[in-house]
Amino acid sequence: MSESLYFKKHVFFCMNERDDGRSCCAHRGAQAAQEHAKRRIKQLDQNGAGKIRINKAGCLDRCDDGPVLVVYPQGTWYTYVDQSDIDEIIEVDLIGGGVVERLKV
Amino acid sequence: MSESLYFKKHVFFCMNERDDGRSCCAHRGAQAAQEHAKRRIKQLDQNGAGKIRINKAGCLDRCDDGPVLVVYPQGTWYTYVDQSDIDEIIEVDLIGGGVVERLKV
Numbered sequence: 240m241s242e243s244l245y246f247k248k249h250v251f252f253c254m255n256e257r258d259d260g261r262s263c264c265a266h267r268g269a270q271a272a273q274e275h276a277k278r279r280i281k282q283l284d285q286n287g288a289g290k291i292r293i294n295k296a297g298c299l300d301r302c303d304d305g306p307v308l309v310v311y312p313q314g315t316w317y318t319y320v321d322q323s324d325i326d327e328i329i330e331v332d333l334i335g336g337g338v339v340e341r342l343k344v
Numbered sequence: 345m346s347e348s349l350y351f352k353k354h355v356f357f358c359m360n361e362r363d364d365g366r367s368c369c370a371h372r373g374a375q376a377a378q379e380h381a382k383r384r385i386k387q388l389d390q391n392g393a394g395k396i397r398i399n400k401a402g403c404l405d406r407c408d409d410g411p412v413l414v415v416y417p418q419g420t421w422y423t424y425v426d427q428s429d430i431d432e433i434i435e436v437d438l439i440g441g442g443v444v445e446r447l448k449v
Contacts, residue, residue: 295401
């Protein structure tokens with residue numbers, strides 16, 4: 240199947256913002272992380288059809304594990320704290336095809 | 345791998361809105377379609393972990409094929425015209441495990 244995938248790796252960042260006091264990815268750095276990932280993938284010339292796509296998404300419904308992102312088609316879920324975590328996910332998973340075990344949720 | 349997927353089927357609707365005159369999914373019924381799908385999956389008691397998740401997403405970068413949605417982990421892309429197309433995607437793909445060939449992009 241993989242040769243027919245439109246994007247080799249399709250990444251969705253949960254960007255959900257709650258205003259009821261419950262935790263949400265938006266309040267845990269999701270926007271900065273998504274923008275960093277998008278910029279970095281572009282710098283690496285890895286964005287576009289047949290390569291990698293970094294997307295925003297609405298609530299991914301894993302608030303307790305947030306902030307979260309999911310990488311398809313593998314369905315690997317990660318949390319992250321800062322940009323160095325995002326860089327590691329990019330290097331090891333998106334580019335390298337591996338898994339960053341310590342960030343998996 | 346599939347037994348470890350958090351969602352059996354994870355669906356992302358492109359909700360992107362352009363204001364520069366170029367075509368975009370938001371101007372082609374994306375919001376109504378996404379809301380319809382979410383409601384229908386809930387009615388069928390198919391929403392949640394281990395089952396199906398209907399999500400909003402930012403621009404999926406397939407504007408010329410829009411409106412579009414993508415079903416992961418399969419990576420099947422569909423366009424749609426109305427709610428009956430969404431119902432068919434739900435019945436045949438999300439619930440039935442098949443593919444709606446006539447709507448594939």
